[in-house]
Amino acid sequence: MKYPSFNLNEQNQKIESRIVVALERISEAFRVLLWNESKENSLSPIQIQILIFISFHSLEKCKVGYLADEFNMTKATISDSVRVLLSKELVTKETDPTDTRSYSLSLTDEGKNIAKKASFFASSIEQPIEKLTQEQKTTMLNGLLKLIYDLNKSGVITIQRMCFTCSFYNGENGNHYCNLLKTKLTESEIRLDCPEHERIT
Template sequence: MDKSIFDITFQNTDTVSKIVVGLERISEAFRALLWEYAKTIGLSPIQIQILIFVAYHKEHLCTVSHLAKEFNLTKPTISDAVKALEKKGMISKHKTLVDSRSYFIVLTGEGKKTVSATEHFANPIRTQVAQFDQEKQESLLSTINTLIYKLNRTSILSVQRTCFGCKFYQKNKEDHYCNLIKTTLSNKDIRLDCPEFEESA
């Protein structure tokens, strides 16, 4: 039977376990910062995340179905959060042309103000990462991109929009290439969330 990564004796002798536990600690920092902002404005963390997501993504991604996949939550959970945001006057629902029963979410003026007040909640983490030299930043970005892609391919993450999973992405020996913009990409050019992303077959 495999040893648990949370077994301290084993963890201290296993590099992979240390990395996984380290990622857990970083996710805790992210959640703690988000909760801190949520408490000050009377919203839940997922409501803040929905508002920020809607602010920066195309309307076809701003539906209850997609948001449930995006945040790995159930449709009823997202639907409840959306209803609460609508009640607070922060979003409005627009029916889709394809199906009159479905709708996409749009920010109101109040919603945009809330995004402006909350969207920088993760800046304390950014500040620390910004202190790494360029080589470390690019190495970390490459590792994160690859990990997200692999977690998606094993169905642990429902959604990913990294270059590695896009139909326009091509690997030429050591180089990355985007067939949409016809450009060679460096490691730092690889995107985590590309607006032109189309999933590869």
């Protein structure tokens, strides 16, 4: 009989279960930090996430449909959040000249100010990571990247702009190579969110 990872006996017997519970604890920390940031700005957590995303990504990715896929939400839910951000004058619409029904979102000056500050919401999680050795950091990153990749393949996580899902990536014989940059990559250089990412078709 299979038991859930949150079963204490299961945790004591399986390292996989302890890792799952540890990840859940960390995800709770992210939720708390994001919620605190959103309350400070009288916005919802997803509205803060949208502002942060827009501040670091190209216009072509800052569309309602893409944002819905990025955050694994419906277009209607994202549209509601965008409507609030527009009413608060934190974002503006950039209409596509070739298709007036399509538009991208860009930040206003006030939106940029909030996004800049809010983008540091997880800094208290980064601080203890900085104390790890380089080997520990690389091992942790490698394990998380493989976990994310498998969850993406199984459909649990949606859009990924990581090396493993990129047409420029070559991982033969355990080596990592980027055909766009024409260079070998160490395990610590594998990207999770690459601006030049082209998904394998």
